[in-house]
Amino acid sequence: MLSYIIGRLLRMIPQVFLISILAFIIVQLPPGDYLTEHLNRLRQSGASIDQAEVERFTKMYGLDQPMHIQYLKWITNIVTRGSFGYSFEWQKPVNEVIVGRIGTTFVIAFLSFVVCWSLAIPIGIYVAVRQYSLADYFFTFLGFIGLATPGFLLALVIMYVAYTYFGIRVGGLFSPEFETQPWSWAKFVDLLSHLWLPVLILAIGGTANLIRTMRATMLDELRKQYVMVARAKGLSEFAVLLRYPVRIAINPILSTFGWLLVWFFSGGMVVEIVLNLNTAGPVLWRSLMRQDMYMAGAYIVIIGTLTALGSLISDILLAIVDPRIRFGSMEGL
Amino acid sequence: MPENQVLVEIKDLHTYFFLAEGVVRAVDGVDLVIKRRQTLGVVGESGCGKSITSLSLLRLIPPPGRITQGEILYYKPSAGDNGSVDVINITALNPNGREIRDIRGNQISMVFQEPMTAMSPVRTVGQQIIEAIMLHQKVNKAEARKRAIEMLARVKMPKPERTIDDYPFQLSGGMRQRAVIAMALSCHPHLLIADEPTTALDVTTEAQILDLMRSLQNELGMAIMYITHNLGVVAEMAEEVAVMYLGKVVEQTDVKTIFLEPLHPYTQGLLSSIPRLDESIMRGEKRRRLQMIKGMVPDPYTRLKGCPFHPRCPKVIGDVCDQVEPASIWVRPGHMVRCHLYAEAVKSGPAPSH
């Protein structure tokens, strides 16, 4: 088990390294660079430019040097100092801009994840056991709709319904009166009252997906002979289901722990933009539009690393819950 | 305990499956008697209803299947072993209820065909056996584990103290079937239903498992309902044999008679389709062509008029067999056959006397 984890960890290192290179190439793709354009804009508007400052940046990030040197400087800063560089757009270090926002995005992703699991697992089991029942058809239909409706379209429709029929303006993280206040219980409650919507919107797509997976694997397992054997033992139907087919069918769901979180994390981006939340998504969007390269690069690297980490956790979880993987047996997988 | 006492009596059992394509009459009027300590062999081709009969006995028929008619009486030996019995009508029980679950795995247990998939791959052999013991016997976990190890030793599992913590996929097919049998016998049942338990195994392992089952039967004093399509295994295991065809028992008698004096044309056909070593090799005769029963089992949705075997029967009587369904005929006590050929010989004989 330990060697499995170590081996898996070692495989992750070159992966993350490649991701960082890719991220760097992607943010360098647009012609021109932010600094030059920024300076041009400042000059046109007649603002004074601190030449020393410009030179300091140019030197620090090797902006006058070839690509690979720039990359090395960038990645060295990240690895050794945890510094993702400077955001020209925000006029402050990238770390300062993103830390809080990523935190909020993460909270939203985590809550969506909790909602998703706690809905999908019981519903998936239920519809598999009652295959072809009314509930099965209902959730299958709902599942298809959930799959076909991306979060941001759902967000648009909900915004319309809430505004037109209930006069509520959804969106944002806080009501205006709390926006600038320091943290308090009231502010926290206000935050929650805004959070449930993005959480719900995000969770719906994932839940639809998970119900389908849970139902399919559960149906596969229900057909296996050991279910009948367990019944023949005299176990109650509930115990049979829980200890036998569910115990196996839940493995692929448990292993979604790793990537589902990250999926919500990145999939939530467009939803966050539509709902105008002050979180990671909109910042990435803006930085991409404005070629704020270190900001964009930081996001891509962080999300890529999180995803790699997520699939690592998934694999380890799967090995823990499924002895067949632990012992390297392919039987019945 | 008196030897010839009836343990289970199946009367006119009908188990139908209601599918979109039609009704499958998997079991269509089966009468069977299983006596204590005795082995009843149930023989037939796939789809003849032998497995469904056994699943009906434990009320394990999956939907859309349902017992539509008939009853199954279980003469439960009382705890004191003083010879008195409680009669339980199994067909009247709630299939998910307390009573039937007390019987399952405890009084009547079952071993299935596929040892490879009979146990959950993600729980250890021990967990799955201990679970059965703790379910039916009031013992703590340590004691249950001890009993599980004992049982594994009884089925001649090598190193039972270690195997108990193995996962099923770490065992070979034969070892797995031993573990499954240990699980089935862990509560010392009165009846063991064995549904083709050796079909998936190779010949040497098969012999070992059969041997094991026989010796355990003697040790524990249980009855066995042995379901198979292999007549050789029946000859080795059973005292009484029932031959099934399309949801009905077409012939039932003791094992000797079935081999020496088969009456039903279907039984005769089954017997003559077995390759025989003695004829072809030992006696050096010209090789005999294996006889076969012509045709195939008809598709399960159609219901044939008359005797269900008549389209394939070599001795079919025109205008009789395809019109009238033959009734059970007792050609003599202890030998039942459902065939028009014997209607003349013996007018519906006396019912069996238990």
Place this chain on the structure above:
Amino acid sequence: MSGFLSIFKGKQQEPGAEVQAPSAQTKDERFYRAGQWQLVWWKFRRHRLANFAMIVLGILYFIAAFAEFVSPYDPLHRFKDFSAKPPSVIYIRDTEGRLRLPFVYGAIRARDPVTMRPVYKEDTTRIYPIKLFVRGDEYKFWGLFPSDLHLFGTGDPQMPLFILGSDHLGRDVLSRIFYGARISLTVGLIGVFLSFILGLVLGGLAGYFGGLVDEAVMRIIDVLVSLPAIPLWMALAAALPQDWPQLRTYFYVTIILSILGWTSLARVVRGKMLSLREEDYVMSAKLDGESEWQIIARYMLPGFTSYIIVSLTMAIPGMILGETALSFLGIGLHPPTISWGVMLQDAQNVQTIAQLPWLLTPVVFVITAVLMFNFLGDGLRDAADPYVT
């Protein structure tokens, strides 16, 4: 269990049950003789939802193909007097209670004195019947054949027919949706086609040669898969210069969408290749002295074409949604290109949606298309699986 299961599996041979085909079997003959694709097709026909989906998709693609003719107006035609007009109500009974063929009333435009926005009132004195095959905006069908024939409309520029309303600039939303279908529905097809080629070639190479090639391809896939789709698409699409011609942007967007799509197909192809290499029939072909490429083309490819078709169908909806999301954010396609995502750009804020809710109608088309592709894929998967009857 054997008996129970075999009821559903069909007949097995067992001692005494030697099969001698009886004459009654001829009706099944057609079934046993049918080729693989015939069987798949028969099974597919039984899948009602998938058949329904196929018909709906057929209609949508027909509309996309003949958008010039099917749309009542040119999608860029601005009806200045009818900006932000709600969908026309179609009547079959006039004010005097007489039944007539479908018609719309004329509209009187006024301004809301407070918000200064246009409001429309029906003028029941003017009746404009909806006609088929009317002359209207000129177009060049497929850029080749000039015409001005439209499937339906009022045929009267005084009162255009706005079945789904008009946008801020007075353009007909329905016509724009029909033209947008061209982009939105083909992005998936072309993207899938590109993914298909990439996946087949790279997955095939990895699976067939194994070793170092396999290792390299698998590592690339690992990295690409660990990059989440939306942010990656956003990042790449943001790099496309805004001043590129429409067609070029469109082409690059499809490439971007297929950058992630090929990985799953490559994995399937690779896995199948690896397992098929071990199959006896491939081995026997090798022993017969057939060349490597012959073996791949003749024995291995047919072994997973059904897989490929299914996974391709399942990949299309993701790409349609991807295009919609990117264009919606303004980092994929942008005006004057028309796609469903581009149309939704106009519906980004609450006020607009509240006043012109009909601008959300492309959502219905996006969801319908995606849903239908999912149904179709499901049906195809069931039909292509040789082990489920």
